[in-house]
Amino acid sequence: MIEIRSIILYPAVKSTYPVRKPMQLSLLDISAPEDRAKTRVDELRRQLEHHNRLYYQLDAPTISDAEYDSLFRELQLLEEQYPSLITPDSPTQRVGGAALEKFSSVTHRLAMLSLENAANAVEIRDFDLRVKKNLGLSPEELISYICEPKMDGLAVELIYTDGLLTVASTRGDGVTGEDVTENIRTIRSLPLRLSGERIPSLLEVRGEVFLSLDAFQRINAEKEENGEASFANPRNAAAGSLRQLDPRITARRPLSIYCYAPGISEGADFATQQDFFTAIAGWGLPVNPLVCAVEGIDEAVTFYEEMQQQRESLPYEIDGTVIKVDSFTLQRELGEKSRSPRWAVACKFPPRQAETVVEDILPSVGRTGVITPVARLRPVEISGVTVSRATLHNWDEIAAKDIRIGDRVMIERAGDVIPAVVRVLVEQRSGSERQFLPPGTCPECGSVVVRIADEVALRCMGLACPPQIRESIVHFASRNAMDIEGLGDKFVEQLFSLGLVHSIADIYRLTRDDFMRFERMGDKLASNLLSAIENSKQRELGRFIFALGIRHVGERTAKSLAQAFGSLENLERARFEELVSIRDIGATVAQSICTFFENRDNQEVIRRMLEAGVTPAVELKKVGGRFTGKTCVHRRSWTFHP
DNA sequence: TAGCCTCGAGTTCA
């Protein structure tokens, strides 16, 4: 059994704090009353922050709650009397003023990446081998790692400017998140001002906001009393609390936070992850006391296994552990892939599972005609959520796992989100279970179903297959495509079944009268929809190309096509050779694009949209980037032959 | 040709 050395993160804290006696007024004291108040206010703030830390971080209060409250009230009174003494980092200012209209967005100076996953010890060792391979080290070498429990909460970024908490934002998509500063300020264990030595002029730290199980149960009990729907799990509850527009509501939800990674900093230099933890803990930031430094992957695996055993007895939920290369020099050398660093891995615990029954298997037809089997399940609860459907991905999987209608199965929520059937409990079969064979014809339109060579998917070849058309219209209007707000699957379904739209081009011929035929449609809603459609006529070219739904052309490829060709006409005229010469476009994708634009029906649909006034705008080159103010020479990579 | 890496597509629930 390997012993894990744990690092000491907290500097020794004196068990008592010299509590000053109430200020003695002396006849010789000639300072103004406001100055005297200021001294006392400073003193109170120091004491309150100190006791906050003892209570929330070290779990070792040295004064009673009543004593704390009386100090707090004294500060409040003084601040009321002398409002000029109020500072943003005062303990009384944790709960801000009025509710916000909406959150403003914050762009992270350093993108918040996600982590690669490892599901078991073998994959953890694979990670270790990759690290050493990338560093050019021999497989026997021992790397210093930092191991942390992986809190099941929400990632946030905190920015301390000159020691003062100025901005806190959610991770969002990793690049841009939401400004939740007011809500983060309500977290009592988080200092509004850093304390201690050598505070950097800028410190960005990433941390995980979470709710303890205690707090979660208390909130749900309260919700139930009020007849409100309760939260499914602590993470949802934490997310819901953090996204409150009214910080006064957040203040009643005792959120917690543990910090784990640096962003950009100025005036501070950390050599290792361990240094970083020690430094920020010294400045008063909460760090999970279970964090460990280890030598070599074996100890990291042991940490993972021990955490798994401790999992149920921890006061908060964790969904795994995180292993990081300790040295920041090595981290930099390893670098990162597009979405995750190469120097860290998230080791996931096996997801929670549940047993249920496959009541039916339904073939569902998607936008591209691919027919996927979906299992209808007897509703069952997993980690607080009731699951009644699960995708079976493809027909090979049904065969491989031998899933039959009526089977008892184990299911889990992959990544705690998407339900999946893990295996059939074959020993519980009664004999009445029915096999389900892939359909020979499309269940929706009766067309021929084809299984393309070397592909797993079954595809309906019907051109007029209703769900395909419906889904392609929904896709066209969706947020990342033409972003027609309000035109979701419900309305598209109605438009389609009323025979008002047969293709995406028909969207631009809809009138107010058409909409008024819908159930529960008022003037207001109708004009909103019409103006949303009108506005969409001027979307960027990349969005328009993506919206067309050309096979193999997703968001990304659509953007690079827009960049490369600059206009819809140029793209329509593009020859195969021109297409394959573009980076990341190979023969398959190029052929698919050619075929799409050669199709008469597609040409007709595009012509009608242009006639209706759709003018995909050419993207403007980003301003303010690296090349601003420099002269760029564009090389023509091909010429056109109209 | 294998082994990355990235992209596309389908998916669940509140």
Next chain:
DNA sequence: CTCGAGGCTA
């Protein structure tokens, strides 16, 4: 989030 497939590179 996860799978499969397309594209690039050693």
